Amino acid sequence: MRYLPLTPEDRAEMLARTGAASVDALFADIPLAQRETELPNLPLAKGELEVERALARLASRNVPAGSVPFFVGAGAYRHHVPASVDHLIQRSEFLTSYTPYQPEIAQGTLQYLFEFQTQVAELTGMEVANASMYDGSTATAEAVLMAHRVTRRRKALLAGNLHPHYRATVETVSRYAGDEVVSLPPAPSGGEDIIGAIDAGCSCVVVQSPDVFGNLVDLKPIAEAAHKAGALLVAVFTEAVSLGLIEPPGAQGADIVAGEGQSIGNALNFGGPYVGLFATRSKFVRQMPGRLAGETVDAEGRRGFVLTLSTREQHIRREKATSNICTNSGLCALAFTIHMSLLGKTGLTRLARLNHAGACDLADRLAVVPGVEVLNDTFFNEFTIRVPGSASHVVEKLAAKGILGGVPYSRLAPKSGLDALILVAATETTSADDRAAFAATLNEVL
Amino acid sequence: MRYLPLTPEDRAEMLARTGAASVDALFADIPLAQRETELPNLPLAKGELEVERALARLASRNVPAGSVPFFVGAGAYRHHVPASVDHLIQRSEFLTSYTPYQPEIAQGTLQYLFEFQTQVAELTGMEVANASMYDGSTATAEAVLMAHRVTRRRKALLAGNLHPHYRATVETVSRYAGDEVVSLPPAPSGGEDIIGAIDAGCSCVVVQSPDVFGNLVDLKPIAEAAHKAGALLVAVFTEAVSLGLIEPPGAQGADIVAGEGQSIGNALNFGGPYVGLFATRSKFVRQMPGRLAGETVDAEGRRGFVLTLSTREQHIRREKATSNICTNSGLCALAFTIHMSLLGKTGLTRLARLNHAGACDLADRLAVVPGVEVLNDTFFNEFTIRVPGSASHVVEKLAAKGILGGVPYSRLAPKSGLDALILVAATETTSADDRAAFAATLNEVL
Amino acid sequence: LEEGLLFEIGRTEVTGVDVPEPAPFKDRLGGHARTAPLELPGLSEPEAMRHYVRLSRMNYGIDSGLFPLGSCTMKHNPRLNEKMARLPGFADVHPLQPLSTVQGALGLMGELSRYLLELTGMQAVALQPKAGAHGELCGMMAIKAAHEASGSKRHVVLVPESAHGTNPATAALIGYEVRSIPARADGTVDPEAVKAALGPEVAALMLTNPNTCGLFERDVVAIAEAVHAAGAYFYSDGANFNAILGKVRIADLGVDAMHINLHKTFSTPHGGGGPGAGPVVLSAALAPFAPVPALVATADGLALVEDQGADGAQQALGRMSAFHGQMGMFVRALSWMLSHGADGMRQASEDAVLSANYIRACLMDVMSAPFAERPAMHEALFDDAWLAGTGISTLDVAKALIDEGYHPMTVYFPLVVHGAMLIEPTESESKASLDLFIAALRDLALAAKAGDKARFLGAPYYAPRRRLDETRAARAPVLRWVKPEPIPDAAE
Amino acid sequence: LEEGLLFEIGRTEVTGVDVPEPAPFKDRLGGHARTAPLELPGLSEPEAMRHYVRLSRMNYGIDSGLFPLGSCTMKHNPRLNEKMARLPGFADVHPLQPLSTVQGALGLMGELSRYLLELTGMQAVALQPKAGAHGELCGMMAIKAAHEASGSKRHVVLVPESAHGTNPATAALIGYEVRSIPARADGTVDPEAVKAALGPEVAALMLTNPNTCGLFERDVVAIAEAVHAAGAYFYSDGANFNAILGKVRIADLGVDAMHINLHKTFSTPHGGGGPGAGPVVLSAALAPFAPVPALVATADGLALVEDQGADGAQQALGRMSAFHGQMGMFVRALSWMLSHGADGMRQASEDAVLSANYIRACLMDVMSAPFAERPAMHEALFDDAWLAGTGISTLDVAKALIDEGYHPMTVYFPLVVHGAMLIEPTESESKASLDLFIAALRDLALAAKAGDKARFLGAPYYAPRRRLDETRAARAPVLRWVKPEPIPDAAE
Incomplete structure (x- = not known):
């Protein structure tokens, strides 16, 4: 077996040294009645060539986004990732290292986490960010829990245009934690009255912008109303690239920002792994969940970095921890950091503008397809169209013609009754030809 | 431009420091009349996404070997290369380093070259090997030049079953160097009388085994005859994997071994880069061309490696050098070394046996296709069939049906008159299904 | 050479990505355009490559050497x-x-x-x-x-x-x-x-x-x-x-x-x-x-x-x-599962367990292993009883192991054992590798007992950093880079 | 930790590749089957990965730092x-x-x-x-x-x-x-x-x-x-x-x-x-x-x-x-050409030439640059006149540069210049990187003139190896590993 270095002779020698009569004797504590005597009913070891064939066969039964005109978003976005990013994250010293518990030989990880934290804080306009969460949806759930801790209240108010998966994630944890969640109904064209729903019991208001339908939301008045009621504003985003062009939540009064960082540096990966971004104000830092890298000095006075404030964490605090989270999304955070370093302000701004330009062009093209209505007044790189009849059927028909034309809102929220809406995204990876093909094919299938 | 770190401000500052009035002033030595005033008539800079699209479009117009049943060999062989090999050779410290002229910070390269030399010597059964050549054909040409130096004669005798490209490569250099070459006619079924052609003017006899038709050649009597005539035996191979199963030239009296190492660790790459293997007897080492890594110690007595015997080389000896070669095939040699380390004796032997088994199976299947004759008595993983009519047409018809079914000998040697022969190879990457499809399709197209 | 922070070597006007400018168009941002500053420095691609390659070289991974972090199962990651x-x-x-x-x-x-x-x-x-x-x-x-x-x-x-x-x-x-x-x-x-x-x-x-x-x-x-x-x-x-x-x-x-x-x-x-x-x-x-x-x-x-x-x-x-x-x-x-198959997976478990027991058996005479009457599963647990009176702590042993070229084992976990050292070799180590590791630990154990305190208390000596001040980091947390006082061109 | 040779850590019975055994078949080797020994050691995949990763870490590449090897044009290699x-x-x-x-x-x-x-x-x-x-x-x-x-x-x-x-x-x-x-x-x-x-x-x-x-x-x-x-x-x-x-x-x-x-x-x-x-x-x-x-x-x-x-x-x-x-x-x-385009290619040449001239201009006062009346193209040439009387040679400067974290420049080439040092920065270096390199060379030049011979003659001090004995290597060449005298299990 290519991955197992011990030879039968090695094993025999080692066994002799342990004093055990047999390898099985080392498993003596497993009750004999339960011990497996046969091998598991699974195939035997395979060579690399065979494994590659088997997995390539499965892979070939999917339609890769890059092989077709592609407009699917709704929380995960296809962007071009520079080849250097993927190369660097595969460096052995990054890929095969552990959580940097021994900082003297993990400065590489710790320094990039410190860079990541700074980038996320800067991007979101916040004071401080953690070293990443699992993804945007779990970051949002953690934001709600944090708001409960900060305000000592236990009711969250969720905007109706929060991504339905995010809403469900928050609701699930809250239900089992015994916390209350109020969710407003969706308002596809935007303009929902969130402020009117805030009351003194709310620990937080959770608002997404761009929202799930693509609308840009003015967070300032919501923040003011929330603060007046003693609640926090939790601002959510699913498309990090948007922050290159739109006003960041930190500049609009958000107290906690939770977002999905996948679109910078990370592939679609059929939904994971992604990287949750989480930022807040300095004064809340000790209530913040997740890992944190901090600056310090070594015994010779040289700057260095360590994991810090771990007294918040489960391995010290156990049942009193701020969160049960133990793993972050380190390697995805590294991909984010490297891609963001390559972009810089200049590149990110340009990239965001190119995305927005493409989406505007697409909206113009789709708006003139008979029967199609674009719902949005404002958007970044994703917007919502209303089609005659079932959105699901339209999307399926488009797929049959080789166009992946967006996400039916009904897939995210089957019980919403909003069955004619399609969320449509266009990034820099869609070409003008792609957009023209989409409009023409949509016209055909309607 | 993403690859150019200087900003306009940087350039202005630097220019000021040089004292030149303008960047153009730095090019003042280029005669003004010849200076380019316009940009070259080529497209402007492109982003990574656009470059990827353009090149992927070209790539998509080729039929990759892995996408079809594939039996093409004749000097380049498709083997499975473990993913770890390609990962490791892309490590920055290997990929972006230079020839190890500063050994203190190039021990990585020097040590793997030392390992490579040892592996090649061991594989070929020779005493010493160099740190690689461009490829098998140029290694063969260098072997002939070396034999001339050793024997102080200037006539090479080439076996008729030497790969025609190798023959042409030797003949080309020899013609311009003013040396004589005698090439025997091809003998597809093997058994040519090389010994009879040896005379006292020969510096060397160049014999390939397995030969271009796949036949295994008994080198011992040829070596004896050559030595009796005062000539050297240059043994050539194009399929390094064969040496896992067949008697190496070193054990049969060869004086110089030149071979192609592509099939271990390296992809097909449409013909290059490959890695030439070159080995000889210790007594000839100072006549050997190419780079050499040697063991020594550092100022603290620790073992280390350096490039050595460079007094043979062009940068010292100039017109008296053993060869004009300056570059080797370092990274391909590294791929060879890593793959060979993973194989070891056990893996290489198994791999060779699996290749041979597949080829035997294929020969049996093709032999029963009506009209087809297998010419070989012996072979390793490649053999020759005779088909009715034009081999080229048959191969084209097979390709049209999605089978890449070998190489018409006439493509390698159009003037040979051997127009009905196809060289057919089967490696571990061909499955039984592939082989069955080949036989069935061949039956169809004949 | 020390490697600066991205924020010290990058500049906002530099980018390592060539993104075309779109043709002029009417935006649909409805007044939500960004007005907040965006101090994200960029690096050209050569700079970025070098920065992150250098950072990586300050790290230790499985590919660098044995990584016996108990409970974490640091085994080979096939490419x-x-x-x-x-x-x-x-x-x-x-x-x-x-x-x-x-x-x-x-x-x-x-x-x-x-x-x-x-x-x-x-x-x-x-x-x-x-x-x-x-x-x-x-x-x-x-x-x-x-x-x-x-x-x-x-x-x-x-x-x-x-x-x-x-x-x-x-x-x-x-x-x-x-x-x-x-x-x-x-x-x-x-x-x-x-x-x-x-x-x-x-x-x-x-x-x-x-x-x-x-x-x-x-x-x-x-x-x-x-x-x-x-x-x-x-x-x-x-x-x-x-x-x-x-x-x-x-x-x-x-x-x-x-x-x-x-x-x-x-x-x-x-x-x-x-x-x-x-x-x-x-x-x-x-x-x-x-x-x-x-x-x-x-x-x-x-x-x-x-x-x-x-x-x-x-x-x-x-x-x-x-x-x-x-x-x-x-x-x-x-x-991984397809590669190992039913046979390889069982063998992997057996090798992991065997290796852990082997380590424990080879070190029991110089270190103290609680619960050693039972077979170890894939981890060998030691406590700090063997360090009694040496003035050397479990943490010191861990840091000294860094100087021997190894990642330390898990320390102070599980909490139920005093000064715990939890060693998990996994199935990925050859016997030669295990033997070298055992020899290094034996050597340390003997040095500790011989009173060579300096080797431990000052360790690590041969790492990218000496021991880091974690207390200072926690007392006044610095969790992000902040632009220093505005000295023109300081970021360059 | 020193890294052994493949032949010292590998074993012929180990393989890191799982190749299936073919079903029994009649061979067509006609008596040419291998009888010669085949002493090729194998490594399991984890061992091979670690061996070559460790070797790589003894190397210096463009991604490690500036690589000013004149005539060799060590520029960024885009992934x-x-x-x-x-x-x-x-x-x-x-x-x-x-x-x-x-x-x-x-x-x-x-x-x-x-x-x-x-x-x-x-x-x-x-x-x-x-x-x-x-x-x-x-x-x-x-x-x-x-x-x-x-x-x-x-x-x-x-x-x-x-x-x-x-x-x-x-x-x-x-x-x-x-x-x-x-x-x-x-x-x-x-x-x-x-x-x-x-x-x-x-x-x-x-x-x-x-x-x-x-x-x-x-x-x-x-x-x-x-x-x-x-x-x-x-x-x-x-x-x-x-x-x-x-x-x-x-x-x-x-x-x-x-x-x-x-x-x-x-x-x-x-x-x-x-x-x-x-x-x-x-x-x-x-x-x-x-x-x-x-x-x-x-x-x-x-x-x-x-x-x-x-x-x-x-x-x-x-x-x-x-x-x-x-x-x-x-x-x-x-x-590379598509990425740069006509504009980027010309800019690359200009930047390479500008960087070479910049280096020469910044070092001319402490080192000696022959032919400096003409613009340098993409290389800056120095000779060893500035070292006269110091007892330090061009080679010593090169080795001392290793201790500063750099790959040395090309030395003793071209032959027409005495003790030549040929520095080619290429277009891939930022101004900050060039400035650091210039500062390192200035520092060395001043140290040489101040008589700090030890820093040069013993260099490199901080590399994987100290200076290597090239004469010994050439006099009695050891060009391959040979199995040591047969001590059982020595290869392990």
Whole structure:
């Protein structure tokens, strides 16, 4: 077996040294009645060539986004990732290292986490960010829990245009934690009255912008109303690239920002792994969940970095921890950091503008397809169209013609009754030809 | 431009420091009349996404070997290369380093070259090997030049079953160097009388085994005859994997071994880069061309490696050098070394046996296709069939049906008159299904 | 050469990405355009490459050397798995594409599930959880859901004191009161202690098995029976599943739920702290409460039930996160499983256990190993009794090991052992490698006993950094770079 | 930790590759089965990964830091190019597949040719040569073929004394007598000296331009005219083409043949010494003699003339090697060219030249720079006059630079300058990086002058090895590992 270095002779020698009569004797504590005597009913070891064939066969039964005109978003976005990013994250010293518990030989990880934290804080306009969460949806759930801790209240108010998966994630944890969640109904064209729903019991208001339908939301008045009621504003985003062009939540009064960082540096990966971004104000830092890298000095006075404030964490605090989270999304955070370093302000701004330009062009093209209505007044790189009849059927028909034309809102929220809406995204990876093909094919299938 | 770190401000500052009035002033030595005033008539800079699209479009117009049943060999062989090999050779410290002229910070390269030399010597059964050549054909040409130096004669005798490209490569250099070459006619079924052609003017006899038709050649009597005539035996191979199963030239009296190492660790790459293997007897080492890594110690007595015997080389000896070669095939040699380390004796032997088994199976299947004759008595993983009519047409018809079914000998040697022969190879990457499809399709197209 | 921070070497006007400017167009931002400053420095590609290559060289990974971090299972990460996860058919597929265009991805999830169920003997598997602790949360929510479905209001969870910190944290997160169970003298849980703690208020027992002392809980069957008899569920922490893969099916031990760290047992790379993946296997009693999405077979092929309460997920506990789980990790884990096969997986467990016992046997005469009367599972546990009187602590030993070229073992965990050192070699080390490591530790042990304090207290001497001041970091946290006082061009 | 040799850590019974055993079959080896021993040790995959990762960490590459090796053009190697070269449509294509199945590969060769011809203004290009010296050989054979075709028996080649060693070696290889031309005081070739050396026996002049002193041969047009007037051909060594890309078309200078090191100007990775690629561009006079295979357009698409003497290659000089050249390098080079574009390529040359001049300007006061009255092209040349009386040599400076974290510059080349130090920064360095490097060299220069000999003579102190004994290596060469005296288990 290519991955197992011990030879039968090695094993025999080692066994002799342990004093055990047999390898099985080392498993003596497993009750004999339960011990497996046969091998598991699974195939035997395979060579690399065979494994590659088997997995390539499965892979070939999917339609890769890059092989077709592609407009699917709704929380995960296809962007071009520079080849250097993927190369660097595969460096052995990054890929095969552990959580940097021994900082003297993990400065590489710790320094990039410190860079990541700074980038996320800067991007979101916040004071401080953690070293990443699992993804945007779990970051949002953690934001709600944090708001409960900060305000000592236990009711969250969720905007109706929060991504339905995010809403469900928050609701699930809250239900089992015994916390209350109020969710407003969706308002596809935007303009929902969130402020009117805030009351003194709310620990937080959770608002997404761009929202799930693509609308840009003015967070300032919501923040003011929330603060007046003693609640926090939790601002959510699913498309990090948007922050290159739109006003960041930190500049609009958000107290906690939770977002999905996948679109910078990370592939679609059929939904994971992604990287949750989480930022807040300095004064809340000790209530913040997740890992944190901090600056310090070594015994010779040289700057260095360590994991810090771990007294918040489960391995010290156990049942009193701020969160049960133990793993972050380190390697995805590294991909984010490297891609963001390559972009810089200049590149990110340009990239965001190119995305927005493409989406505007697409909206113009789709708006003139008979029967199609674009719902949005404002958007970044994703917007919502209303089609005659079932959105699901339209999307399926488009797929049959080789166009992946967006996400039916009904897939995210089957019980919403909003069955004619399609969320449509266009990034820099869609070409003008792609957009023209989409409009023409949509016209055909309607 | 993403690859150019200087900003306009940087350039202005630097220019000021040089004292030149303008960047153009730095090019003042280029005669003004010849200076380019316009940009070259080529497209402007492109982003990574656009470059990827353009090149992927070209790539998509080729039929990759892995996408079809594939039996093409004749000097380049498709083997499975473990993913770890390609990962490791892309490590920055290997990929972006230079020839190890500063050994203190190039021990990585020097040590793997030392390992490579040892592996090649061991594989070929020779005493010493160099740190690689461009490829098998140029290694063969260098072997002939070396034999001339050793024997102080200037006539090479080439076996008729030497790969025609190798023959042409030797003949080309020899013609311009003013040396004589005698090439025997091809003998597809093997058994040519090389010994009879040896005379006292020969510096060397160049014999390939397995030969271009796949036949295994008994080198011992040829070596004896050559030595009796005062000539050297240059043994050539194009399929390094064969040496896992067949008697190496070193054990049969060869004086110089030149071979192609592509099939271990390296992809097909449409013909290059490959890695030439070159080995000889210790007594000839100072006549050997190419780079050499040697063991020594550092100022603290620790073992280390350096490039050595460079007094043979062009940068010292100039017109008296053993060869004009300056570059080797370092990274391909590294791929060879890593793959060979993973194989070891056990893996290489198994791999060779699996290749041979597949080829035997294929020969049996093709032999029963009506009209087809297998010419070989012996072979390793490649053999020759005779088909009715034009081999080229048959191969084209097979390709049209999605089978890449070998190489018409006439493509390698159009003037040979051997127009009905196809060289057919089967490696571990061909499955039984592939082989069955080949036989069935061949039956169809004949 | 020291490597500066990105913010010190980068400049906002530099970019390493060439993005074309779009043709002029009318924006649809409706006045939401960014006005806040955006101090994100850029690097040209050569600068970025060098910066991150240099950072990487300050790190230690499995590929650098033996990485005996107990409980973390730092085994070899095959590059084949990286390559497979990057096939466009897996990496370049969106989670919300029409199901007809992702049948291979669903097939892969199905195949992974089949392997996990066969290896555990369990009834159902939820693939969504994104890490071990997330899997724990999922499993414990399933238990809570099951109790609620039967109208039970149990509010206590029992956790042995040797448990991972995530166990109590998870239970507390969903409102359970945590009660600790002490270990008996031999390092395992006494079924009598469990029985004594059980009662009608107890919802579940969470037990790590093999436990954090590196021992298999030999009374696990009795414990499970007691738990079930009391109407509670048995949650097993699967962090150490690697020790028993192919040796026992956890269903046969009476487990109701267990998470599986794909990044431990199935070798998906740890990546400096993530991403992980923590699928949860469930018993028949808990299977109906698995979260959405659920993979189901239909006449048209594989499909996903993505909505809680829909057909096929009527009792689903809800949704753990957006989308379907850590697909990239699923590919890597399945690639590992296919490569090893049934025989290789069992062999891997045996080699991991053998290696741990070998290390313990070779070091017992110079270090002190509690609970050594029982076979170690895949970890060798030592305490600091052997350091008594030397003035050298467990931490010092760890730092001194860095100077020997190794990553330290896990220290001060489990908490139940004083000055614990938990060594997990995994199955990936050759005997030669183990012997070198053992020799290094012996040498340190003898040096410690010989009173060579300087070698320990000042360690590490040969690392990119000497010992770092963690107290200072925590007292006045500096968690991000801040532009220094405005000196023109200071950022350059 | 020291890393042993593969032969010390590997074992013949270990393998890191799982190859299935074939079903029993009757072999067709006809008695040629291997009987010789095969002492090839194997490593399991984890061992191999660690062994080569550790070896890599003893190396220095462009990604590690500035690599100012004059004449070698160590510029950034974009990873995009690596990715492109690995597309199955390029990497997994056999050179002898039917031409109908490789139209994209031929198209790529055509596109690369178009770029090279546009950048040089030449008439034809031969892509086959596998490295710079191989390209020289090809170009000089074309010259010889042209002379032979016209019945000329010229047997002398002129080479300036500053030339690369490959130039005389190449000329000698194909039977030419080499005559050296001295440089004039300003480091360039005097056309009068060339004229004086020309005669009816002279076949060609080989001239590196920009030359190895980092100067553009400003009289190149006059030299070319003289060469042509004497009936000889003008071969240009293109090693320094990077300095003039987009600034001058070499055809306009009267060049008849020039090789282009794709691994220098077009950034294909040097890979520790190869593979390179050395396409040769040819003037109209030499174009007919280009080697086979030749790329031609036909009604059915692109095709290759692979046989010398066939239609389209009637006067071909022959074949340089098996197959069609270094395809993998072609992809990388074209990827680099497409990325830079016409504007980026010219900018790259300008930045490379500007950076070299900047370094020279910043160091001239503490080091001695010969020929500094002329602009440097993309290299800054220093000699060792500034070290006079210090007891420190050029080599010592180079080794001391290692301790500063840099790869040394090229030393003792060109031979025409005493104790030469040839610094080539390329266009890939930021100003900050150049400034750090300059500061390091200034510091060394001041230390040398201050008499801090130990810092130099003992250097390097901070490298994986101290100075190595090259004399010992050459006197009794150890060129391979040999099994030590048979002590049982010694290999373990």
